[in-house]
Amino acid sequence: xxxxxxxxxxxRPEAIKMSPLVKAFLSDNTNFETKVCVTxxxxxxxxxxxxxxxxxxxxxxxxxxxxQNLYTLxxxxxxxxxxxLEDFQPDYVFVHxxxxxxxxxxxxxxxxxSKICHIEAGLRTNNLKSPYPEEMNRQVTSxxxxxxxxxxxxxKENLISEGILSENIIVTGNTVxxxxxxxxxxxxxxxxxxILSLEQKINGREVILITGHRRENFGxxxxxxCSAILxxxxxxxxKVFIYPVHLNPKVQNPVxxxxxxxxxxxxxxxxxxxxxxxxMNHSKIIxxxxxxxxEEAPSLGKPVLVTRxxxxxxxxxxxxxxxxxxxxxxxxxxxxxxxxxxxxxxxxMKELHNPYGDGKACERIISFMKNLKN
Numbered sequence: 001x002x003x004x005x006x007x008x009x010x011x012r013p014e015a016i017k018m019s020p021l022v023k024a025f026l027s028d029n030t031n032f033e034t035k036v037c038v039t040x041x042x043x044x045x046x047x048x049x050x051x052x053x054x055x056x057x058x059x060x061x062x063x064x065x066x067x068q069n070l071y072t073l074x075x076x077x078x079x080x081x082x083x084x085l086e087d088f089q090p091d092y093v094f095v096h097x098x099x100x101x102x103x104x105x106x107x108x109x110x111x112x113x114s115k116i117c118h119i120e121a122g123l124r125t126n127n128l129k130s131p132y133p134e135e136m137n138r139q140v141t142s143x144x145x146x147x148x149x150x151x152x153x154x155x156k157e158n159l160i161s162e163g164i165l166s167e168n169i170i171v172t173g174n175t176v177x178x179x180x181x182x183x184x185x186x187x188x189x190x191x192x193x194x195i196l197s198l199e200q201k202i203n204g205r206e207v208i209l210i211t212g213h214r215r216e217n218f219g220x221x222x223x224x225x226c227s228a229i230l231x232x233x234x235x236x237x238x239k240v241f242i243y244p245v246h247l248n249p250k251v252q253n254p255v256x257x258x259x260x261x262x263x264x265x266x267x268x269x270x271x272x273x274x275x276x277x278x279x280m281n282h283s284k285i286i287x288x289x290x291x292x293x294x295e296e297a298p299s300l301g302k303p304v305l306v307t308r309x310x311x312x313x314x315x316x317x318x319x320x321x322x323x324x325x326x327x328x329x330x331x332x333x334x335x336x337x338x339x340x341x342x343x344x345x346x347x348x349m350k351e352l353h354n355p356y357g358d359g360k361a362c363e364r365i366i367s368f369m370k371n372l373k374n
Contacts (some may be wrong), residue, residue, distance in 0.1 A: 006090035010041030010101030077104035098134035122155030173357025
């Protein structure tokens with residue numbers, strides 16, 4: 001009998017990391033009947049990834065609303081997913097990571113008594129306020145999960161320390177590396193018109209790529225980051241600083257106010273996944289608060305400065321592929337300058353091993369699920 005698999009996600013990062021797994025399940029229709037549900041917690045950015053990976057959801061809850069908040073989003077996911085679960089009757093529901101979609105979907109599946117499979121399980125800061133609300137989402141999801149697919153041994157150890165049985169934890173590597181390795185050549189060979197235009201603006205200059213969207217950095221944090229970027233752009237006028245600006249007004253407003261009038265800073269719209277891969281691959285340094293980029297960039301040989309005070313991905317810090325700089329202006333400027341001026345330091349970070357996987361995470365997950373007794 002085929003195992004009935006429901007894969008649920010709602011944001012761009014989840015879609016990137018779940019898409020290779022969706023394709024892997026769909027390619028094995030002997031062992032699995034697989035359906036995809038998107039909550040569309042993010043809409044436009046989610047759709048870009050679905051188009052790139054050529055995934056058509058079976059269920060689209062289309063929940064994104066103007067000025068949505070965590071209260072309404074959580075309740076909407078719970079209520080709308082109920083009918084999906086009742087319709088499809090999945091044996092296993094796959095959720096990913098730390099989003100509100102993940103936590104609320106796991107809860108709905110728990111109520112329905114479907115078994116829950118958590119991709120990218122076991123990451124922890126053990127500080128419920130950082131990242132907020134993602135750390136809480138991860139921890140709550142873990143308490144309801146039946147099978148935990150951990151990206152690293154350290155993530156597995158985190159779960160064991162919380163009382164999760166070792167036999168229910170499978171170390172797989174991170175599916176984001178699967179997605180990246182499957183996509184990087186495609187992005188290189190078929191650049192979009194936007195990227196061709198951007199390449200002309202870059203005009204051979206070295207690129208420093210900046211991203212930022214974390215709630216805990218809203219307000220003073222993002223202002224300090226922008227102030228540091230402005231000073232770096234003034235110091236290194238031969239470099240180009242490119243910032244795809246998140247759509248949230250709490251990001252848009254301070255970024256455009258502080259950085260909008262400097263010639264060698266390009267503020268651009270959020271990029272489609274394949275365009276962002278191209279830009280990462282053409283960057284010298286990446287300054288970001290993104291978890292996914294901490295995992296992806298080392299596979300491209302790109303040093304990362306993380307504008308957070310802590311990270312649920314300590315493996316990269318310990319390996320040396322990323323540096324935590326927080327929102328401290330001086331730390332951002334000092335470490336960026338060192339990477340630009342000290343070639344030995346730069347090459348040391350560039351050449352380090354990526355601790356997050358070898359591109360075979362989906363293969364390991366599928367193998368486990370095939371052998372699992374219902």
